[in-house]
Amino acid sequence: MIVVFAIDALEYNLVEEFDCKNLKQDYYGKTDISEFSQPRTMVLWSSFSTGKNKEKDVLEDGNKEMWSKKWDLKETFFSHFKSPVVLDLPGFSYDLEAHERSRKLLKAFFTTEDEQEKEKIREEYNKDAFEHHKKIKEEFFKALNEDHDFVLGYFSVADVIGHLNFGNKTMMRMIYRELDEMAAQIKEKCNKLIILSDHGMYGVGMFGDHSNYGFWSTNFKIPMKTPKITDFSSLITK
Amino acid sequence: MGKEHLKFVIVGHVDHGKSTLIGRLFFDTGCLPKEKIEEVKKICDSLGKELEFAYVMDHLEEERDQGITIDTAQTFFSTKKRDYVIIDAPGHREFTKNMITGASQAEAAILIVDAEEGVQEQTKRHAYILKMLGLDQVIVVINKMDLVNYDESRFKEVSKDIKEFLNKIGANEPTYIIPISAKEGDNVAKKSENMKWFEGMTILEALDTFKSKMDRSNLALRMPVQDVYKIDDKRIIVGRVEAGTISEGDKVLILPTEENAVIASVEEFLNPDKKKAVCGESTGIVTKEKAFIDRGMVLSDKEDKPIVTSTVKANLFWMSKDPLRKGETVTLKCATEEASCDIEKIEKRIDSSTFEVLEKDASELRNMEVGEVILKTNKEIIVDDFNKTPELGRFVIEKGLDTAGGGIIIMGEEK
Numbered sequence: 001m002i003v004v005f006a007i008d009a010l011e012y013n014l015v016e017e018f019d020c021k022n023l024k025q026d027y028y029g030k031t032d033i034s035e036f037s038q039p040r041t042m043v044l045w046s047s048f049s050t051g052k053n054k055e056k057d058v059l060e061d062g063n064k065e066m067w068s069k070k071w072d073l074k075e076t077f078f079s080h081f082k083s084p085v086v087l088d089l090p091g092f093s094y095d096l097e098a099h100e101r102s103r104k105l106l107k108a109f110f111t112t113e114d115e116q117e118k119e120k121i122r123e124e125y126n127k128d129a130f131e132h133h134k135k136i137k138e139e140f141f142k143a144l145n146e147d148h149d150f151v152l153g154y155f156s157v158a159d160v161i162g163h164l165n166f167g168n169k170t171m172m173r174m175i176y177r178e179l180d181e182m183a184a185q186i187k188e189k190c191n192k193l194i195i196l197s198d199h200g201m202y203g204v205g206m207f208g209d210h211s212n213y214g215f216w217s218t219n220f221k222i223p224m225k226t227p228k229i230t231d232f233s234s235l236i237t238k
Numbered sequence: 239m240g241k242e243h244l245k246f247v248i249v250g251h252v253d254h255g256k257s258t259l260i261g262r263l264f265f266d267t268g269c270l271p272k273e274k275i276e277e278v279k280k281i282c283d284s285l286g287k288e289l290e291f292a293y294v295m296d297h298l299e300e301e302r303d304q305g306i307t308i309d310t311a312q313t314f315f316s317t318k319k320r321d322y323v324i325i326d327a328p329g330h331r332e333f334t335k336n337m338i339t340g341a342s343q344a345e346a347a348i349l350i351v352d353a354e355e356g357v358q359e360q361t362k363r364h365a366y367i368l369k370m371l372g373l374d375q376v377i378v379v380i381n382k383m384d385l386v387n388y389d390e391s392r393f394k395e396v397s398k399d400i401k402e403f404l405n406k407i408g409a410n411e412p413t414y415i416i417p418i419s420a421k422e423g424d425n426v427a428k429k430s431e432n433m434k435w436f437e438g439m440t441i442l443e444a445l446d447t448f449k450s451k452m453d454r455s456n457l458a459l460r461m462p463v464q465d466v467y468k469i470d471d472k473r474i475i476v477g478r479v480e481a482g483t484i485s486e487g488d489k490v491l492i493l494p495t496e497e498n499a500v501i502a503s504v505e506e507f508l509n510p511d512k513k514k515a516v517c518g519e520s521t522g523i524v525t526k527e528k529a530f531i532d533r534g535m536v537l538s539d540k541e542d543k544p545i546v547t548s549t550v551k552a553n554l555f556w557m558s559k560d561p562l563r564k565g566e567t568v569t570l571k572c573a574t575e576e577a578s579c580d581i582e583k584i585e586k587r588i589d590s591s592t593f594e595v596l597e598k599d600a601s602e603l604r605n606m607e608v609g610e611v612i613l614k615t616n617k618e619i620i621v622d623d624f625n626k627t628p629e630l631g632r633f634v635i636e637k638g639l640d641t642a643g644g645g646i647i648i649m650g651e652e653k
Contacts, residue, residue, distance in 0.1 A: 130284035170297040174281050177293075 002081075002236060003144065003190040004152040006048075006089060007179060008041060009159035009208070010197035012215045018176045022183035023195055028217035031196070032226045039199035039210040041159070042066045044229055046091040048196070049076040051233030058091075067096060077233035081150035085143040088136050089154040098132050102160050109164065122164055133157040137182065144189045150236075151190075155179070162201045166208025193219050196232060243314075243321040244450040245343060246375075249364035250350035255381040259350060259420040260324055261291020263441070266427035269315040270294060290421065319446045343628070346375035346448045348441070349400075349412070353386045357399045365400070366593050369409035370553055371646060372624045372631075375448045377441060378412040384419040388432040393417040414444045455517040457481040458542035459490060460627045462573035462620075463535045467522075474505055474522040475531050477574070480629045482539060484523060485514040492529055493536045494546040494618045499525040534575030536620040536630070544622035544630055548615045549582070551648045553608060554635065555590065558642035561602040562609070562635070568642070570615060572633040577619050579635075583612040603643075610648070621647050 012030050015023050033039055036047075036055050046054040049071055058066050069091045076092065078084040086093050105125040109118055133155060140153035158175055165171050187193055195218075200211035216227060222235055248256050264270040275289070278297050282289045315322050325344055347368050351361055368376055378400055386392045397415045404411060416425050417436055424430035425440045439447070459482035467474045484490070488501045505522035506512040515521035525531075538544060556562050562581060570579040587600040588608040596607070603609040624631025624646050635643040 127284065134286050170278065170293075171281055173296050174278075174285065174293060177296075178285050178287070 001144075001148060001190045002150050002192045003186055003194070004150075004232075004236070005183060005186055005193065005195045006045070006152055006154040007158055007195065007197045007215075008154070008156045009162050009199060009201045009210065010179070010195075010215045011158070011162075011200035011202070011211065012213065013200070014172060014176055015215060018173055018180075020176055020180035020183075022180045022187065023176070023215075023217060025183070025187075025193065025195065025217040025219045027219075027221060028195075028215070029225060030200075031214035031216050032228050033199060033212060033214055035228065039212050039214075041198055041210075042069060042090045044198035044214070045089055045154070046071060048198070048229045048232060049078065049089065049092055051077055051230050053230060054091075067094070067099065070094075077237050078150065078152075080237045081148075083148045084150040084152070085146075085148050086150075086152045087139055087143070087154060088156075089152060094154075095132070098128075099156070101128060102132075102156075106163060125164060126161060129157055129160040132160075141185070144186065158197075159201070162208035164207060166201060166203045167206035187219065192236075194232065194236065196229070198229065242319075242450050243323055244345050244445070244448060245323040245325055246346040246348060246445070246448075247325040247344040248348045248350060249368070250348075251352065251355070251358045251360040254350045254352040254355070254358075254361070255292075255420050256350055257292040257295040258290060259348070259379070259381065259418075259426070261295045262420045262423055262426050263322075263324070264315050265291060265294075266423060267315040267317065267442070317442055317446055320450065322445065344373065345450060346377075346445070347373050348377045348379055350379050350381050351396055351400060353380045353382045353392055353396060353417070356396050357403060361400070362403055363593055365404060365409065366407055369404070369407055374410050374413070376410075376412045377444050378415045379420075379441065380415065380417045381420055383417045383424060383430075383433065384422050388417075388419075388424070388430070390433070390435045393433075393436070413448075414439060416441060416444065453517075454481045454627075455483050457517075457626060458539035459484055459488075459537060460539075460544065460622065460630060461523075461537040462575070462629065463531055463533055463537065464520075464574050465533055466531055472505075472524050473528075473531075474524055475537070476520070476522045477537070478520040479515050479517050480573070481517055481627045483514055483516045484521070484537070489540055491538045491540045491543055492531060493538050493543065493620045495530060495535070496546075497527075497529050498540070499527050499529045499537075502526045534573075536573070536575075538620075544620050544627065546618050546620055548618050550613050550615075550619075550621055551585075552611055552613060552633070552645040553648060554603065554611045554643050554645035555608050556603045556605060556643045558637060558640060559605050560637065560642070561604045562637070562643065563602045564600070566637075569636040570613060570619070570633050571636065572619060572621060572647075573629045575619055577615040577617050579613045579615040581611060582614045584609045585612065586610040611645075 035053055036043055043055045043058045046058050058069060061069060071091050073079050078086055088095050105121055109121045112118055136153060136155060143151045161175055183195060197215040199214050201208040202211045214229060248259060274294055274297055278293045279289045349365055351357055380393050380396050401411060416438060417433055418425040420426060424432055427440060427442045429440055460480045461477045461484060463475055463477045465476045467476060484501060486501055486504055490499050492499055502524045504512050504515050564581050564584050566581050567578055570577050584600040584603055586595050587597040587603055588595055590606050590608045622630035631647050633645055634641050
């Protein structure tokens with residue numbers, strides 16, 4: 001079984017700082033996403049799934065509509081597998097409703113000027129993100145225990161929580177600890193494990209914004225040091 | 239005088255539960271801020287995790303990094319008997335350096351071993367350092383007993399392994415070996431309901447039996463002289479009592495001159511009734527006789543005295559990029575004395591991470607290596623068993639203006 005642990009906004013520097021050994025695996029580094037004009041989640045995961053730079057296609061749909069994008073299985077490298085499971089991945093099996101809720105709360109947070117209201121929204125936003133994380137985690141581990149040749153789980157907790165709480169190091173450390181513990185458990189269930197993020201994150205005061213490189217790690221050797229996100233489809237299928 | 243305190247260090251393999259044990263000690267002694275626990279518990283709940291003390295310690299560490307609240311490098315908790323200071327041992331190298339140069343000055347140690355994983359390389363290295371420092375107040379805790387179903391035979395097995403290793407390196411048996419679960423709180427502050435087969439003490443009970451530095455008042459006098467002041471017509475000899483006590487009327491020996499003296503008075507500013515100074519106190523004394531006394535000399539008990547020598551064998555931890563070469567002349571500083579010294583021999587060059595002997599009769603000692611060396615001073619110095627008087631058993635080496643090494647005296651050759 002080949003497994004992709006896809007983590008939105010997993011930041012290379014934090015993986016190092018918190019010394020997440022399981023996330024680092026045997027080989028790890030930063031990905032090169034310099035070919036894209038901005039580190040956009042939907043663009044990057046679409047390009048990963050198809051093995052092609054899909055920036056132009058995604059942006060054509062417009063900022064709001066792009067979240068509804070769904071690539072056909074045949075256009076993605078997942079079609080190489082007999083029984084692939086791809087959970088919550090933007091551009092493929094994304095839970096639009098859940099993520100839309102997050103984005104609305106985020107917008108509300110920045111719209112209101114009432115501090116008490118902000119705190120209330122932050123709590124609801126965080127709670128929502130953690131609930132969604134738990135849900136996908138359960139489905140992911142269920143799939144890992146089944147008979148599949150490919151399983152991908154997309155986890156947005158580091159990105160969603162990071163946007164409003166990147167300055168809260170305790171919270172970020174605990175999320176990275178959680179992801180690191182998950183990586184240890186996943187490793188026991190598969191032959192090949194690829195851990196990949198679309199981009200990283202850097203702090204802007206209390207908040208977080210996308211950084212212009214991603215994170216990758218594998219438990220097998222790959223021929224490049226700084227792979228592009230579009231390189232992984234061929235690395236996985238070969 | 240405030241409540242007595244004891245400084246100890248928790249060492250052992252990095253994943254064997256140091257943070258959890260520190261967290262548990264704080265929690266069970268009521269020294270962990272409740273709001274911190276609440277904050278971390280909330281995140282744990284959100285992630286569907288159980289609260290672990292390691293998370294709380296992470297949180298405290300974050301705050302330290304941001305300079306917000308406390309210094310976890312030296313954190314405190316209390317029992318009814320006294321206050322405890324836990325010295326943080328961040329990394330192996332830092333730990334080795336701090337312990338050897340005396341920056342840490344631990345009076346006791348807890349060596350932590352995972353019940354499941356057993357004795358690991360790092361456990362051995364840390365045990366080796368404790369032995370090298372002569373720290374003999376050691377509790378070995380076999381942690382994570384909950385993961386081995388509180389099995390007595392597993393406890394016995396790991397205990398046997400650690401005892402065998404300590405025996406192999408010539409260290410004393412640990413004072414206590416205690417089966418614990420820091421996570422669940424078994425045998426840390428409370429006796430375990432899960433290990434009724436264990437009749438020994440809890441960690442807190444065991445720590446309370448250890449002697450703190452203040453207890454060295456019962457030992458023979460050691461008072462290195464810091465300075466001599468002339469006030470009115472009195473010559474006041476100033477220094478700190480590092481072992482024993484000094485009282486009016488005491489007959490003492492002045493080293494290295496071996497002159498005898500009787501204490502005429504113990505001086506304290508605005509306290510004319512002062513008659514006695516105990517271990518740990520900085521004080522001033524006046525002798526009846528006009529004796530030659532200067533900085534670097536030591537006032538000692540007449541019978542039980544330290545060694546006066548110009549040749550010492552020592553374990554030296556080198557921490558300068560510029561290697562220490564055989565035959566080189568450097569400055570040795572021990573307590574208040576200072577002497578120029580030649581590196582006569584580097585008997586062994588040892589890797590400070592693995593403690594592997596890299597070379598015998600080496601020509602130089604490199605950065606982060608430990609050497610077994612013979613030092614020859616240009617004048618007689620006063621040294622002592624590190625265990626008895628750490629201040630006279632440990633030294634630093636200066637090369638140029640920098641502190642480039644620190645060591646523990648293994649033995650001094652009596653003159």
